[in-house]
Amino acid sequence: xxxxxxxxxxxxxxxxxxxxxxxxxxxxxxxxxxxxxxxxxxxxxxxxxxxxxxxxxxxxxxxxxxxxxxxxxxxxxxxxxxxxxxxxxxxxxxxxxxxxxxxxxxxxxxxxxxxxxxxxxxxxxxxxxxxxxxxxxxxxxxxxxxxxxxxxxxxxxxxxxxxxxxxxxxxxxxxxxxxxxxxxxxxxxxxxxxxxxxxxxxxxxxxxxxxxxxxxxxxxxxxxxxxxxxxxxxxxxxxxxxxxxxxxxxxxxxxxxxxxxxxxxxxxxxxxxxxxxxxxxxxxxxxxxxxxxxxx
Amino acid sequence: xxxxxxxxxxxxxxxxxxxxxxxxxxxxxxxxxxxxxxxxxxxxxxxxxxxxxxxxxxxxxxxxxxxxxxxxxxxxxxxxxxxxxxxxxxxxxxxxxxxxxxxxxxxxxxxxxxxxxxxxxxxxxxxxxxxxxxxxxxxxxxxxxxxxxxxxxxxxxxxxxxxxxxxxxxxxxxxxxxxxxxxxxxxxxxxxxxxxxxxxxxxxxxxxxxxxxxxxxxxxxxxxxxxxxxxxxxxxxxxxxxxxxxxxxxxxxxxxxxxxxxxxxxxxxxxxxxxxxxxxxxxxxxxxxxxxxxxxxxxxxxxx
Numbered sequence: 001x002x003x004x005x006x007x008x009x010x011x012x013x014x015x016x017x018x019x020x021x022x023x024x025x026x027x028x029x030x031x032x033x034x035x036x037x038x039x040x041x042x043x044x045x046x047x048x049x050x051x052x053x054x055x056x057x058x059x060x061x062x063x064x065x066x067x068x069x070x071x072x073x074x075x076x077x078x079x080x081x082x083x084x085x086x087x088x089x090x091x092x093x094x095x096x097x098x099x100x101x102x103x104x105x106x107x108x109x110x111x112x113x114x115x116x117x118x119x120x121x122x123x124x125x126x127x128x129x130x131x132x133x134x135x136x137x138x139x140x141x142x143x144x145x146x147x148x149x150x151x152x153x154x155x156x157x158x159x160x161x162x163x164x165x166x167x168x169x170x171x172x173x174x175x176x177x178x179x180x181x182x183x184x185x186x187x188x189x190x191x192x193x194x195x196x197x198x199x200x201x202x203x204x205x206x207x208x209x210x211x212x213x214x215x216x217x218x219x220x221x222x223x224x225x226x227x228x229x230x231x232x233x234x235x236x237x238x239x240x241x242x243x244x245x246x247x248x249x250x251x252x253x254x255x256x257x258x259x260x261x262x263x264x265x266x267x268x269x270x271x272x273x274x275x276x277x278x279x280x281x282x283x284x285x286x287x288x289x290x291x292x293x294x295x296x
Numbered sequence: 297x298x299x300x301x302x303x304x305x306x307x308x309x310x311x312x313x314x315x316x317x318x319x320x321x322x323x324x325x326x327x328x329x330x331x332x333x334x335x336x337x338x339x340x341x342x343x344x345x346x347x348x349x350x351x352x353x354x355x356x357x358x359x360x361x362x363x364x365x366x367x368x369x370x371x372x373x374x375x376x377x378x379x380x381x382x383x384x385x386x387x388x389x390x391x392x393x394x395x396x397x398x399x400x401x402x403x404x405x406x407x408x409x410x411x412x413x414x415x416x417x418x419x420x421x422x423x424x425x426x427x428x429x430x431x432x433x434x435x436x437x438x439x440x441x442x443x444x445x446x447x448x449x450x451x452x453x454x455x456x457x458x459x460x461x462x463x464x465x466x467x468x469x470x471x472x473x474x475x476x477x478x479x480x481x482x483x484x485x486x487x488x489x490x491x492x493x494x495x496x497x498x499x500x501x502x503x504x505x506x507x508x509x510x511x512x513x514x515x516x517x518x519x520x521x522x523x524x525x526x527x528x529x530x531x532x533x534x535x536x537x538x539x540x541x542x543x544x545x546x547x548x549x550x551x552x553x554x555x556x557x558x559x560x561x562x563x564x565x566x567x568x569x570x571x572x573x574x575x576x577x578x579x580x581x582x583x584x585x586x587x588x589x590x591x592x593x594x595x596x597x598x599x600x
Contacts, residue, residue, distance in 0.1 A: 124306075128314055131576045133531065135538045136569040137321060139557040143565070220446055224539050227448045228554060243452045260449050267444035 016269035019086065019262070027087030050076065050084040050237045060245070060252040070254035073245045078254060082262045084237040089266075092222055093215035096153045096160070100214045101207050103161040108168025109199060112176060119169075126162030134159055134221060139230070147233035152225060156218055167206045175202040209278035216270045223263060239263050307581040311574055312372075318569050319371055323364060380570070381563040383556075390567040393552065398571070401537055401548035404464070408471035412529065416476045417518045420483025425510055427488070435480075443477040447536045451543040467544045474536040479525055486521050487514055520591050527579040534572045 026048060053059075054067070059075035061067060069079040111122050134155060141151045175181060181198055189197075219239070225231040226238040239259060246255040374381065380390040419435060426432030447470055454466035487510070490496055499509055534550070541550030549568055556564035 124310065127580070128310055128317070128577070131310075131314060131527075131573045131580070132317065132321075133534065133569060133572040133576075135535060136553055136565055136572060137318075139553060140321070140562060140565045140569070143557055143560045143562065216444075223446050224448055227446075227539065228542070230557070240446070240448065243449055246452060247455075256453065260453070263446060263449060264441065264444050267446075268440065271440060271444050 023087035097214035104164025108165035112172035212274035416479030419480035424487035
């Protein structure tokens with residue numbers, strides 16, 4: 001039973017990683033793929049063309065050997081669109097997570113060096129910032145700049161860094177009070193050396209655990225906006241456009257099943273990765289795991 | 297009493313700053329709102345392009361004549377008199393619209409909250425109680441799966457793939473799926489932490505079964521977690537309502553927000569932002585008060 005469970009986990013993680021790599025690869029390689037394709041295939045259909053309509057089938061067509069996951073309501077390949085949609089979503093999530101974590105890390109460390117009254121004010125400000133709801137603000141922004149997804153990303157970074165900054169500040173505060181840092185200071189270490197040698201390693205687990213969570217929430221927010229046609233401009237492939245098409249084609253089960261599997265699978269993998277990071281990088285959790293293993 | 301007064305003052309200041317922040321963001325986006333709307337009106341009906349005098353009147357009507365600080369003050373004074381402006385397209389007061397539409401949203405909210413608390417507590421307790429056994433694992437995987445399932449996909453599945461349900465059950469199920477996994481996961485973490493406490497080891501060593509220990513000693517920590525998650529629930533619920541209501545055609549605040557976006561009716565969007573964000577700030581402060589009043593252990597540094 002245990003072997004079966006391990007096998008399932010390995011297959012699951014393998015499929016997830018493969019999907020992730022391929023989706024990112026096709027997005028990065030798209031311009032060169034277009035040229036290669038035109039030179040070698042001379043007009044025949046390819047999975048690497050998400051926007052191309054296949055005129056030889058009646059859309060939406062069920063999965064077949066030509067289109068493994070079927071076609072959407074205008075004859076575009078579902079597999080191809082989901083592959084590209086995943087890639088774009090991951091890129092969006094990655095950029096948002098990178099800037100959120102960078103801002104949260106730097107400002108979180110800076111906050112812990114402030115005097116206590118200013119620190120209190122900064123805490124209230126970050127709490128206030130995290131109370132601002134993303135979706136209505138994104139709607140306000142998108143009503144002026146339609147199709148500008150970078151605006152949603154900007155808003156997400158602007159509203160998201162506060163939570164990480166708070167976590168980093170708490171961690172830095174406790175590190176600054178620790179005997180290790182006091183000893184380092186008494187040894188005459190410079191602030192920059194203390195920063196890179198002692199502070200960054202203590203806040204690293206928090207940032208590593210937070211990073212996939214931001215990717216997760218960014219993909220979710222983008223998918224929700226795309227569902228209403230407010231995210232990427234048409235005809236960019238997205239994860240949620242096929243759900244919308246399913247509402248007009250209720251017999252086309254592949255327009256619901258495959259997007260559902262891909263979206264939840266992608267998010268499930270990122271969520272599990274975040275859990276794994278927080279477990280593995282937390283020394284207390286590791287210590288408890290070692291203790292439990294020893295007891296067993 | 298002093299602490300309570302301080303909390304109320306903090307709440308008022310937070311709401312004031314929040315309102316100014318929302319208003320500033322709105323002005324940041326709409327640097328030239330009049331020109332923008334004139335272009336839109338003109339594109340719909342070329343005859344409707346207003347004259348210069350009408351433009352001035354419109355600017356005055358929308359409160360865009362003075363400096364930014366004056367506009368903020370006017371907006372705040374209007375709010376203190378119970379006015380959030382008027383819809384740009386229908387002319388209906390925003391507050392009236394919000395009152396009308398909040399009924400449907402709140403009725404779903406109350407119903408799903410009443411299910412959310414017991415379901416989340418029992419789910420989290422089950423996950424923790426059967427931690428290393430199959431029921432616990434199944435509950436954990438189900439919670440993780442629901443956590444990763446976008447609300448719109450579940451809503452689409454319910455509305456188009458099933459016709460067996462009573463009309464109000466599918467939206468409530470979607471709301472529950474969007475909120476319960478958070479509570480279950482936090483409760484599981486808290487209970488696992490409680491089980492490592494010396495008192496827990498002592499009572500179990502004295503012969504109390506784990507199940508009895510959970511029922512007798514851990515209901516209070518569960519309630520504490522539930523109270524602390526209230527502002528998060530509010531955010532999650534309204535986040536889901538913005539997606540679920542247009543799908544199920546529920547005439548609530550979420551549907552109003554999407555309609556307002558389509559009509560580019562910004563006063564309504566600002567009103568909805570204030571309701572969601574302001575409600576969250578009020579709930580955060582109420583949570584702090586409730587935790588101080590009903591869970592005194594937090595005063596001594598034991599927190600969720």
